[in-house]
Amino acid sequence: MPPANVEPRLLRAFLAVADELHFTRAAARLYVAQQALSRDIRRLERELGVDLFGRTTRQVTLTTDGARLLPHARRVIAAQDELLTAFTRPAAADRPLLVDVNSPGLAHERVLARARELAPDHELMARYESGLTGAAAELLAGRLDVSFGRFAGLDPAVRARLSQQPVRYEPMAIMLPEDHPLVALDAVPLDRLAGESVYAGAGNPRTPEWTDLARQLFEGRGIRVAPPAPLAVGKEEFRRIMDKYGNPVLTGIDFPAMPGSVLRPLVDPVPLSPVSLVWRKGRKHPGIEALRAAAAALAAESGWLERPAEAWIPATDVQIMLSRE
Incomplete structure (x- = not known):
């Protein structure tokens, strides 16, 4: 039976x-x-x-x-x-909304600041921890409310339990040691990185979606993903790790300035990092609606969802970024 x-x-x-x-x-x-x-x-x-x-x-x-x-x-x-x-208690909408903006200085902070203007009666608290894969587990467990990152890089079974709204195609950049020869260039063509080992978060369990994007970008261009290195938290630790290992670091164009390093945009083509606003499917909160409205407004004002003609981005990411909740 x-x-x-x-x-x-x-x-x-x-x-x-x-x-x-x-x-x-x-x-x-x-x-x-x-x-x-x-x-x-x-x-x-x-x-x-x-x-x-x-x-x-x-x-x-x-x-x-x-x-x-x-x-x-x-x-x-x-x-x-x-x-x-x-049937969640109405009081749940009054508790602070925890928003992971990844790192200081990113466009995500602008979205959060605008959302706070739109929802002044609700507390939106920032958290700074990089990695959408790591954040996704916490979103599903209810320990985090909103994060930002590359949605296509998540496991499909995880994506099925989350909602997302495209925010930006962020141009990618390279963080170079200040004595690196490519520092002399205003922008670094991708083919000039041939033969280099570039750090892209390999071994960090919170950021495999970023490492996967880097591997797709480097494939066929003679660029290697650098082996795992200790995770540097704070500017002085970043400087120490950069001095010790000497590998260029793949980043977004808004990555904050670091001592002993120089940021240069990547070109020919311009690689794009797709950024989405991500929250648990079915989660309702006025702060989430404010974040969605803020992201949409800033994207329209700043052209964040416009792709340059000479851009690179995986087709799977484009498909997901064109979707809407």
Whole structure:
């Protein structure tokens, strides 16, 4: 007989394992012990009377029944999330909205400043932590409300649970040690970086979407992605790491000035970093609406969503940036 009821918690456990195909990572994503997650999966399998996963010491795979359950589980959890959002206490709109603007000096701060003007009765708090992949996990867990970044670089299963609004095509730039020969140029043609190892966040678990964009840009141009380096927090640490490793750093054009380094725009072609405003699907708050209005107004005023004729951007990113909520 089919089960009389299936707890959403069990379906969330199933979706986490189905997305990760790894019990340890899925447990970490749900903030539960691996033994508890395994117990929930076994219970769901007993209730449905099927095996949902094939397990070996080397890998986890979805069975045919697991693949059959997947779209149904996604719809159930999406519906539950919408229901919970619809009946959230009105007071929740009064709590501060936590907005990750990534780094000081970026255009994201302009969006936040404009939104504060549009919603003066609501508290919009800035947080400065780089990386949309890292932020996405916190958005889904409810520890963060809004972030900015390259939406196309997220896993499709994560994107399905988030909403986004295109904000800007940010021209990319290169941060050079001040004694680098290319500092003499006002702008650096991409082909002049051939033979260089350029740091693009490799090894940083919060920013794989940026490293992926760099790999696509460098492919076929003789440019290497530099190996992982310690994450530098603060200007003096940035200077120390730059002095020690000496690799140019791929950045956006608005990256703040750093001691001992020189920022130069990249040209021929102009590579673009797509930036979206991102929040959890179904999340309602006057501050989010203010941020959306602010982003749209600034994009129109500043031409942020206009692409130069000689621009480079992956086709998948263009498709997502042309979409609207």
